[in-house]
Amino acid sequence: MTTDSLTPSGSPDRSRPGDGAAPESRIHDIGYRGYDGPRLGRSYARRSLFAQSLRGAFGLGRSARSKIVPVIITAVMALPAVIAVATTMITGSEELPIPYVEYAVGFDMVIALFLAAQAPQAVSLDLRYRTMPLYFSRPIETSDYVRAKYAAMASAVFVLTSLPLVLLYAGALLAKLDFTDQTTGFAQGLAGAAVLSLLHSAVALLVAALTPRRGFGVAAVIAVMTLSFTAVTALQVAAEESGAQGAVNWIGLFSPSSLIYGLQHAFLDAEGPFPGNTGPSTAQGVVYLLAVVALIAGCYALLIRRYRKAGL
Amino acid sequence: MILTESLSKRFPRVTALDRLTLDIGSGVTGLVGANGAGKSTLIKILLGLSPASEGRAEVLGMDVRAEGPAIRARVGYMPEHDCLPPDVSATEFVVHMARMSGLPSAAARERTADTLRHVGLYEERYRPIGGYSTGMKQRVKLAQALVHDPDLVLLDEPTNGLDPAGRDDMLGLIRRIHTDFGISVLVTSHLLGELERTCDHVVVIDGGSLLQSSSTTDFTRSTAVLAVEVTDSDEHPNGIEALRKALDARGVRTEDGGAGLPGAGRILLLTADGDDTYDLVRDTVAGLGLGLVRMEQRRHHISEVFRHDDR
Numbered sequence: 001m002t003t004d005s006l007t008p009s010g011s012p013d014r015s016r017p018g019d020g021a022a023p024e025s026r027i028h029d030i031g032y033r034g035y036d037g038p039r040l041g042r043s044y045a046r047r048s049l050f051a052q053s054l055r056g057a058f059g060l061g062r063s064a065r066s067k068i069v070p071v072i073i074t075a076v077m078a079l080p081a082v083i084a085v086a087t088t089m090i091t092g093s094e095e096l097p098i099p100y101v102e103y104a105v106g107f108d109m110v111i112a113l114f115l116a117a118q119a120p121q122a123v124s125l126d127l128r129y130r131t132m133p134l135y136f137s138r139p140i141e142t143s144d145y146v147r148a149k150y151a152a153m154a155s156a157v158f159v160l161t162s163l164p165l166v167l168l169y170a171g172a173l174l175a176k177l178d179f180t181d182q183t184t185g186f187a188q189g190l191a192g193a194a195v196l197s198l199l200h201s202a203v204a205l206l207v208a209a210l211t212p213r214r215g216f217g218v219a220a221v222i223a224v225m226t227l228s229f230t231a232v233t234a235l236q237v238a239a240e241e242s243g244a245q246g247a248v249n250w251i252g253l254f255s256p257s258s259l260i261y262g263l264q265h266a267f268l269d270a271e272g273p274f275p276g277n278t279g280p281s282t283a284q285g286v287v288y289l290l291a292v293v294a295l296i297a298g299c300y301a302l303l304i305r306r307y308r309k310a311g312l
Numbered sequence: 313m314i315l316t317e318s319l320s321k322r323f324p325r326v327t328a329l330d331r332l333t334l335d336i337g338s339g340v341t342g343l344v345g346a347n348g349a350g351k352s353t354l355i356k357i358l359l360g361l362s363p364a365s366e367g368r369a370e371v372l373g374m375d376v377r378a379e380g381p382a383i384r385a386r387v388g389y390m391p392e393h394d395c396l397p398p399d400v401s402a403t404e405f406v407v408h409m410a411r412m413s414g415l416p417s418a419a420a421r422e423r424t425a426d427t428l429r430h431v432g433l434y435e436e437r438y439r440p441i442g443g444y445s446t447g448m449k450q451r452v453k454l455a456q457a458l459v460h461d462p463d464l465v466l467l468d469e470p471t472n473g474l475d476p477a478g479r480d481d482m483l484g485l486i487r488r489i490h491t492d493f494g495i496s497v498l499v500t501s502h503l504l505g506e507l508e509r510t511c512d513h514v515v516v517i518d519g520g521s522l523l524q525s526s527s528t529t530d531f532t533r534s535t536a537v538l539a540v541e542v543t544d545s546d547e548h549p550n551g552i553e554a555l556r557k558a559l560d561a562r563g564v565r566t567e568d569g570g571a572g573l574p575g576a577g578r579i580l581l582l583t584a585d586g587d588d589t590y591d592l593v594r595d596t597v598a599g600l601g602l603g604l605v606r607m608e609q610r611r612h613h614i615s616e617v618f619r620h621d622d623r
Contacts, residue, residue, distance in 0.1 A: 038416060039413070040414040137389035141381070
């Protein structure tokens with residue numbers, strides 16, 4: 001459906017400023033031009049949405065105001081790593097002050113803040129401003145949208161949690177610490193960060209997608225991420241003090257953060273994360289792993305259902 | 313372009329479409345109906361987003377049930393409601409939507425610049441959409457429906473919320489989508505009058521079923537009503553009465569306009585049979601030495617379609 005016959009009395013270049021044709025240069029009506037180029041399919045649209053959402057999570061391509069929170073949080077996450085590297089170099093210590101795999105443990109609240117700020121940003125806006133029909137009146141399907149958003153959110157969290165590990169690793173190599181030890185630790189750290197990213201993003205996106213109101217979304221994500229962990233820790237302390245040691249590890253199944261810490265203890269050589277310096281055994285770790293997989297799958301299924309309804 | 317065969321859509325409590333059979337060709341087609349007549353439901357089915365309860369539909373020769381994604385690649389859709397995020401610029405937003413339609417990045421940028429210019433957005437396209445007027449937002453909504461150069465666009469109430477001037481601009485733009493861009497249009501409205509001037513063909517639905525489908529040329533020929541208002545003069549203290557007599561003498565049937573309303577008796581209604589009638593009225597008024605205050609086509613509302621059917 002091209003209308004070549006209508007095309008240019010003047011091509012776009014002809015009315016550029018500076019050609020002296022008119023004192024105030026304007027682009028004149030050059031007629032409508034059709035599009036005969038390639039139309040890339042769903043997977044391209046999904047990748048584009050992924051890239052746009054990932055950039056958006058760090059405020060790129062958005063207003064200056066929306067860059068503030070992600071930049072501060074990234075700095076807060078990375079700064080201690082820089083300090084740790086600096087201390088190692090100055091003191092000439094043989095190992096890093098903090099193991100890779102345990103780095104994120106202290107930043108539970110910071111990661112929750114990042115999720116609370118960015119997950120609603122990723123999904124609530126499209127719901128609130130009713131942009132969904134524009135997506136779904138195009139070739140992409142519900143699952144493409146959900147997958148792109150999920151992949152983008154998980155990648156954003158992974159960038160956030162792995163950046164300090166990269167800094168630590170680079171510093172450790174510069175300080176000439178043992179290469180094998182450091183590489184093993186680094187790999188374990190990355191594995192932990194990957195699972196954390198997948199799990200936390202799935203939970204946060206689902207919670208955020210339940211409300212088109214961004215404010216509620218922020219509050220709900222913080223509540224789910226941190227309150228669940230606080231509650232689990234409180235119960236574990238109570239269980240430990242009342243001598244029910246066995247229960248401590250099972251209680252750990254009930255919050256996203258404790259699930260990750262448990263997994264890291266069971267499989268990635270992390271110190272005992274729970275009260276009494278314990279953690280799940282390898283067998284219990286398998287249960288933890290299953291719980292993580294089930295949680296991710298459940299959140300994904302619910303997200304798909306949510307967007308089926310929000311279609312038009 | 314669009315074909316439906318006894319298409320029905322039933323919700324638990326309402327029947328939105330009731331055995332609707334349509335055959336819409338290329339050009340600009342108006343879909344008229346009161347709120348709740350089933351216009352939006354029809355559009356959702358045509359986009360392959362909502363399954364019909366029974367019957368079948370084809371868009372661009374593709375079955376909506378089986379080939380939804382292929383249809384959506386070649387169709388543009390402009391929803392009735394607001395659908396624009398306020399914190400991004402029109403350019404960024406439309407580029408993003410072009411990519412969602414599968415256009416590679418460079419093409420998406422180029423098409424966005426072209427399309428925004430065609431819908432009449434210039435410098436403001438770099439500012440966040442939040443600061444736009446309703447008319448500008450409608451243009452952005454239209455641009456995102458056109459950016460991938462579809463073969464057909466579905467426009468749901470594009471003139472909603474616009475002032476009369478904005479309405480005329482939008483209608484002119486819709487006309488151009490077909491004449492200049494070569495894209496067929498299905499446009500919905502609850503006002504028949506505004507579609508009549510823009511569309512080649514008008515389909516009227518009511519309660520989910522077809523009331524009337526005709527080309528606008530038939531339509532206006534059979535229903536074009538002129539309203540004429542003239543001044544009085546010393547010679548003719550009642551100008552309207554004098555005009556009525558003079559026109560009757562020339563064989564033009566007239567009737568009083570606005571019976572019972574303010575201005576009743578001041579306006580004469582007559583049926584136009586083509587351009588000659590306009591000339592005749594003008595000459596007659598001039599011959600009587602009266603001033604012609606106005607001579608306009610009466611706008612039609614859906615209610616008049618019912619009346620037209622009764623006749």
